[in-house]
Amino acid sequence: QAKRSGGNRLCCYSTRLAEQQAMERNLVNEIREALERQEFFLMYQPVFHLDSGVITGAEALLRWRHPMRGILSPDDFVDQAERNGQIVEIGRQVLEMACRQMKLWLDRGLPVSQMSVNISVSQIESGDLVEHLLATLKRHQVPPEMLEIEVTESMLAHQGEPMAAQLWKLRQAGVAVAIDDFGTGYSSFGRLKSLPVDRVKIDRSFVRELENDERNASIIQAIIALAHNLEMVVTAEGIETDYQYQFLLSHRCECGQGFLISAPVTPVRFEDLVRHHWKCLRRTINQTS
């Protein structure tokens, strides 16, 4: 009896494993097609200056217009694309689209000083990230100073010298570097000091739980103090409420992103927000203070 159910479990397990492998293979093919058919596109989330309400930049966020499943978020495919290496090619398209958009905004006189792009581990490991990035900027005539790359804190822990060397090269060329999801990984402070980091982005989880758990307030204050002592600028992710906004403003966090101001939007909507709504944003913010 026991043996039989054990056999069943094994059978179930191997079926599920086979199913999963089939799904992964399927996704590889789908991503390959998506790259050819240009199904990937970017949405842009405003980054705003907390004190003035002015939108200072945009974070480019990847989306996939899937032919059957609708619009997919990075959480639905980036991990696997990372595992099978396809993220490198996706990353190239991302950079291409972000630079093309930035150039368009520049030509149209849109007062946005920075575009942030998320970079994954495989892109760093691929070896030619820096050359490719600088060549793409040049081809689109976008000044390197207008680009910021975001690497997650957990990447810092796993990546040794190759990562540091590439970040320094980028910094020398004028590209800014931000540490994303800060507080969730574990980078030693010593390492943070030795890397060319311009900005720290406080992870959304701390902001989200700010009202419910006082310890998050302490963590946020500590991150801000650490960043400022190392002469880095701080951006808070995921600001959704007035309370969160006020807390961050009063603790001298410089910038923010979040649904309180705007979710990620299309380029047209982004331009509209920058041109016509920043004054309204400022009014909204001032009313709450």
Ligand code: C2E
């Ligand atoms: P991230 O870089 O930390 O981006 C912030 C995420 O928080 C975005 O999710 C954004 O839509 C979401 N968000 C912003 N404000 C709020 C808010 O007020 N409330 C809530 N609940 N969420 C908010 P998204 O676009 O799904 O991206 C998820 C992650 O995927 C990103 O986290 C980033 O790590 C990764 N990612 C995005 N685009 C790319 C890309 O082009 N390349 C790579 N390698 N990774 C990317």
Ligand code: MG
């Ligand atoms: Mg990011």
Ligand code: MG
């Ligand atoms: Mg983040």
Ligand code: MG
């Ligand atoms: Mg994240």
